[in-house]
Amino acid sequence: MNIASVLQGLATFSWLLVVGIIVLAVIRASRAKPLKGAVWLVIATVIFSLVLTTVSAGLVFLQADQYGIVISALQPTGYRTQPFGPGLHWVVPFLENVQPYSIAKQTYTMATSTGEGQVTGDDSIQARTKDGQQVFLDASVIYSIDPAHLVDLHIAWQNRFEDLVVRPVTRAAIRDAVSQFGVEEIVSTKRSELEQAITDAIRQGLAENNLMMDDFLLRNIRFSDEYAAAVEQKQIAEQLALQAKFVVEQRKQEAAQAVQVAQGQADAVVIAAQGEAQAILLKAQAQAQANQVLAQSLSPELLTYTYINKLAPNVQVMYLPSGTPLLLPSVTP
Numbered sequence: 001m002n003i004a005s006v007l008q009g010l011a012t013f014s015w016l017l018v019v020g021i022i023v024l025a026v027i028r029a030s031r032a033k034p035l036k037g038a039v040w041l042v043i044a045t046v047i048f049s050l051v052l053t054t055v056s057a058g059l060v061f062l063q064a065d066q067y068g069i070v071i072s073a074l075q076p077t078g079y080r081t082q083p084f085g086p087g088l089h090w091v092v093p094f095l096e097n098v099q100p101y102s103i104a105k106q107t108y109t110m111a112t113s114t115g116e117g118q119v120t121g122d123d124s125i126q127a128r129t130k131d132g133q134q135v136f137l138d139a140s141v142i143y144s145i146d147p148a149h150l151v152d153l154h155i156a157w158q159n160r161f162e163d164l165v166v167r168p169v170t171r172a173a174i175r176d177a178v179s180q181f182g183v184e185e186i187v188s189t190k191r192s193e194l195e196q197a198i199t200d201a202i203r204q205g206l207a208e209n210n211l212m213m214d215d216f217l218l219r220n221i222r223f224s225d226e227y228a229a230a231v232e233q234k235q236i237a238e239q240l241a242l243q244a245k246f247v248v249e250q251r252k253q254e255a256a257q258a259v260q261v262a263q264g265q266a267d268a269v270v271i272a273a274q275g276e277a278q279a280i281l282l283k284a285q286a287q288a289q290a291n292q293v294l295a296q297s298l299s300p301e302l303l304t305y306t307y308i309n310k311l312a313p314n315v316q317v318m319y320l321p322s323g324t325p326l327l328l329p330s331v332t333p
Contacts, residue, residue: 003088007056014049021045057093062086067147068098069154083150099154103145105214108166111138112222118162124222125171127178129186135178138220141170141202141213149210156209165209173201186221194218 021042062068062084070080073095084098091098109117112124124136143166145153157164177197181190195218203213 002061004056004059004061007052007059011049011052011056014045014052018042018045018049054093058090060084060089060091060098062089062098062100065102065104066100067103067145067150068100069151070096070098072096079151079154081151083147085147099158101145101150101154101159103147103150105142105144106162107140107142108162108170109138109140110167110171111140111219112136113138118167125174127175129178129181129183131182133183134224135183135186136222137174137178137218138222139170139174139198140217140219141166142215142217143206143211143213146207146210146212153210161209161211165206165211169205169209170202173198173205177201183223191218 025042060068064086066086068084068089070084070091071078072080072092074092080096089098110119110123110125111117112122114121117123124138126134126136128134153161177194178186180197181194185191186194195216198218199213199216202216206213
C-alpha cells in the first residue's frame with residue numbers, strides 16, 4: 001500500500017465520519033437533545049475531508065513496472081507530452097489524472113487447445129504453404145511496451161493494442177512466412193529459417209506500433225488429416241524400403257562371407273597339398289642321398305657277410321656258387 005492509497009482511504013473515512021455526525025445530530029435533535037457544537041464539528045470534518053480528498057486526488061503512485069500517461073485538462077492536446085515513470089507523482093487535483101500502463105513482458109498465445117490462449121476455443125493460425133498444403137500453427141509472442149513511445153501508443157491504441165496490434169500483426173506475419181516455404185521444408189530442413197522470418201516480420205510490425213518484441217515461440221505445427229495420413233503412409237513405405245535395403249545388404253554380406261570362407265578353405269587345401277608334396281620330395285631326396293652313401297660304402301665282403309647273417313642260424317650245410325669263397329660255420333660247443 002502506498003501513501004496515495006492511504007490518503008484516499010482516510011478521505012473516504014472522513015466523509016463517512018461527516019455523514020455519521022450529521023445523522024447523530026439529526027437523531028438527537030428529534031429527541032429534543034441537540035448535539036452541542038454539531039454545526040462546527042460538521043464544518044471542521046467537511047473541511048478536513050475536502051483537504052484529504054484534494055491531496056489524495058493529486059498524488060499518484062506508479063509501481064516499478066508501470067509508466068503513466070497524464071490526461072490533463074490544462075494542456076491544449078489533452079495530455080502531457082512526457083509520461084510518468086515508477087514512483088510517487090503530483091498532478092493537479094480534479095483537472096489531471098494518470099492512465100497507467102504496464103511495461104512488463106506480456107505473452108500472447110494462439111493455440112489449438114481450449115483455454116490455453118487469450119481466445120476461447122481453437123485459436124491456431126491457419127496458413128497455406130508454397131506447395132498448397134494447409135497447416136495449423138500454435139504460437140506465442142512475448143512483447144512489451146516501449147516506454148519511450150508510450151504517449152504515441154496511447155494516442156493510437158489506448159488499451160486496445162493487444163487485440164488490434166499484437167494479434168493481427170502476428171497472424172499476418174506467420175501466414176506470409178509460411179507461404180514462402182514448402183511443407184517438407186517447414187517440418188524438416190528449414191524450420192529455423194521459417195521461425196527467423198516470422199520473428200523479423202513481427203518485430204518490425206510491432207515496432208511500427210510502438211511495441212517491442214522480446215521473443216517468438218513456434219510451439220506446434222499441425223497438418224490436415226489428409227496430409228497427415230499421406231505422411232504416415234510415406235513413412236511406412238520408407239521404413240519398408242529401408243528394411244528391404246537392410247535385408248539385401250545382409251544377404252550381400254553373407255554371400256561375401258561365404259566366398260571368403262570358401263576361398264579360405266581352398267587356400268588351406270592348396271597349402272596342405274603343397275606341404276605334403278614338399279614333404280614327399282624332401283623324403284625322396286633324403287632317401288636318394290642315403291642310398292648313394294650306402295652304395296659307396298658297400299664291398300663284396302660286406303655283402304657276403306651281411307648275406308650270411310641273414311640266413312637262419314641252424315643252417316649247417318649250404319651250397320655256394322662256383323668261385324664263391326668258402327666260409328665255415330662256427331662250431332657251438
